[in-house]
Amino acid sequence: MTQAFKLNTQLDKDTHLLIEDENFLILLHKNATIPWVIIVPITDVIEIFELPNDVQKSLKTLTKQIAAFFKEEYSTEKMNIAAIGNIVSQLHIHVIGRKAGDACWPDVVWGNNYAFKKYSQEQIDSVALSLA
């Protein structure tokens, strides 16, 4: 990284910052209807397969942790994990906990206009704590 890393403004607007470490920003999507974390690797590559292997390994560990938390806290049954980037090109990985009967099931969440529910500060802190 030759320049300071700056989070894309759309991602910034849509999420709460949970954690920032040397490799990633970990963001919580503001809509609590479906549990949804967005991981932003601190990098300027735009494709997930361009990440160094060790960063991909950390990403895997992190995803596992999020999945375990979502399963325990929100009884999710299946994870949707995706790097898309058609609208926001800054590399970001969606980690979404899904279950039968949720607001979008079985469709994907992207492009789906489902109801908005706010997180309480307590809930945000609890997610952050579980991933720290």
Next chain:
Amino acid sequence: MTQAFKLNTQLDKDTHLLIEDENFLILLHKNATIPWVIIVPITDVIEIFELPNDVQKSLKTLTKQIAAFFKEEYSTEKMNIAAIGNIVSQLHIHVIGRKAGDACWPDVVWGNNYAFKKYSQEQIDSVALSLA
């Protein structure tokens, strides 16, 4: 794997088999409108982060190869890479080449009813050859 691996019938129906090796089935989505490969790891785990690290490394290499091919052959600009599995739970990874102005742009392909175009046998062979 204690039992013989069997490809999900929906995936089988939607795709052409390109390659089968010890770790993966590599499938080409039958709709040629948007270049789309589906990688099915030969496993019974259903989440991508449950794959062993070495299989994930191979998956990364393979994805890179597909992206390079799509870029050269179809001038794609951005890859959409995703493990969803809400409808078909057998683990499968979507590797999709996208570009501005394609039939779904900038939306995701899933749940999007866009026009169908058939691959010629020549084209199928050419994709298979490029990934062999």
